[in-house]
Amino acid sequence: MRRALAMGLFSLLAACSTFGGGRGGGGIPVVKDPAPIVSGTMRPYQVRGRWYTPKEQPNYDEVGMASWYGDAFNGRPTSTGERFDMHELTAAHKTLPLPGLVEVTNLTNGRRIVVRVNDRGPFVDGRIIDLSREAADELDMRRQGVARVRVRYLGRAPRLGGGTVLRAEAAQPAQAAVATATAATPVAVTTGRSFWVQAGAFSDQRSAQRIAERLGARATVAANDTGGWRVLVGPWVDANSAETARQAVVARGYADALLISGG
Numbered sequence: 001m002r003r004a005l006a007m008g009l010f011s012l013l014a015a016c017s018t019f020g021g022g023r024g025g026g027g028i029p030v031v032k033d034p035a036p037i038v039s040g041t042m043r044p045y046q047v048r049g050r051w052y053t054p055k056e057q058p059n060y061d062e063v064g065m066a067s068w069y070g071d072a073f074n075g076r077p078t079s080t081g082e083r084f085d086m087h088e089l090t091a092a093h094k095t096l097p098l099p100g101l102v103e104v105t106n107l108t109n110g111r112r113i114v115v116r117v118n119d120r121g122p123f124v125d126g127r128i129i130d131l132s133r134e135a136a137d138e139l140d141m142r143r144q145g146v147a148r149v150r151v152r153y154l155g156r157a158p159r160l161g162g163g164t165v166l167r168a169e170a171a172q173p174a175q176a177a178v179a180t181a182t183a184a185t186p187v188a189v190t191t192g193r194s195f196w197v198q199a200g201a202f203s204d205q206r207s208a209q210r211i212a213e214r215l216g217a218r219a220t221v222a223a224n225d226t227g228g229w230r231v232l233v234g235p236w237v238d239a240n241s242a243e244t245a246r247q248a249v250v251a252r253g254y255a256d257a258l259l260i261s262g263g
Contacts, residue, residue: 031101031155031156031157031158032158033158033159034155034156034157034158034159035099035156035157035158035159037097037098037099037156038079038080038081038098038099041054041079041080041097041098041120042054042055042097042098045120047123048123050123052094052095052120053095054094054095054096054097054098055095055097056097057095057096057097057153058153058155059153060096060102060151060152060153061150061151061152061153062128062150062151063107063148063149063150063151064126064127064128064129064148064149064151065126065127065128065146065147065148065149066104066106066127066128066129066130066131066136066139066141066146066147066148066149066151067122067124067127067129067130067131067145067146068130068131068132068133068135068136068141068142068145069086069092069121069122069130069131069132069133070086070132070133071086071133073086074086078090078092078118078119079092079098079118079119079120080098080099080118080119082099082118084118084119084132085132086132086133086134087132087133087134088116088132088134089113089114089115089116089132089134089135089138090115090116090117090118090119090131090132090135091104091115091116091117091118091119091129091130091131091132091135092117092118092119092120092121092122092129092130093117093119093120093121093128093129093130093151094120094121094122094123094128096117096153097156098117098118098119098120099116099117099118099156099157100116100117100153100154100155100156100157101114101115101116101117101153101154101155101156101157102114102115102117102129102151102152102153102154103151103152103154104129104131104135104139104149104150104151105149105150106139106140106141106147106148106149107147107148107149107150108141108147108148109139109140111138111139111140113135113138113139114154115131115132115135116157117157118157127146128149128151129149129151137210138207138210140207194234194235194236194237194261195234195235195236195237195238195239195241195242195259195260195261196232196233196234196235196236196242196259196260196261197232197233197234197242197245197246197249197257197258197259197260198230198231198232198257198258198259198260199211199212199215199219199230199231199232199233199249199254199257200230200231200254200256200257201224201228201229201230201231202228202229202230202231203227203228203229204229205221205229207229208221208229208230208231209221211231212231215231215233215249215252218233218234219231219232219233220232220233232260233245233249239259239261242259243259246258246259
């Protein structure tokens with residue numbers, strides 16, 4: 001029964017994306033059901049006297065300044081026609097295909113997330129990406145307003161966001177993408193012969209709690225031996241079910257998810 005429940009919880013997510021080899025370490029989602037590029041967003045356009053030419057950029061990898069936007073634009077349509085939700089992990093870029101996925105790394109603190117690019121901007125000199133408020137929070141840059149980041153294009157975005165919210169009663173539509181966990185060290189969990197997925201390890205409890213809330217009812221936050229916090233999903237009674245769950249967590253953007261056992 002537990003195995004059937006685990007498969008049911010993760011089947012929709014696994015259908016959306018699977019794990020693929022990452023560039024420069026770690027893994028990235030590989031989208032199996034990509035959303036079509038919104039053709040109107042690929043035409044050259046002009047803002048404040050400057051022309052921008054969107055195009056395919058499979059090797060896009062740039063370092064620069066990121067900013068963020070929130071309440072003033074919340075609920076308004078983006079360039080793709082999607083509604084901007086400042087509580088989702090989305091972003092605006094001047095020339096990348098829309099919608100698409102990018103990996104954004106805060107070079108100050110090493111935090112890294114994957115976001116759905118569905119809008120154009122920012123049209124401010126010296127800035128390469130504009131992040132939703134939630135994305136800014138995940139990168140711990142909202143109070144500063146801007147941050148030096150690395151942006152890597154990952155490819156086409158899925159049709160219906162980047163995965164699903166995992167709940168015991170059903171699989172619900174998820175936000176566009178999820179935060180990628182920091183590197184984690186396996187920690188034994190004393191739960192008999194149960195298996196768990198460790199989505200990530202964090203120094204800040206609030207960050208860990210936000211990740212657990214996104215992963216749903218089976219995710220919990222536990223303290224580790226080094227004074228930090230880890231996000232655990234499970235448990236499962238057999239390794240196969242747990243591995244299926246781990247792959248689904250990886251597909252949501254947590255490239256360092258680990259399978260751990262209590263015995």
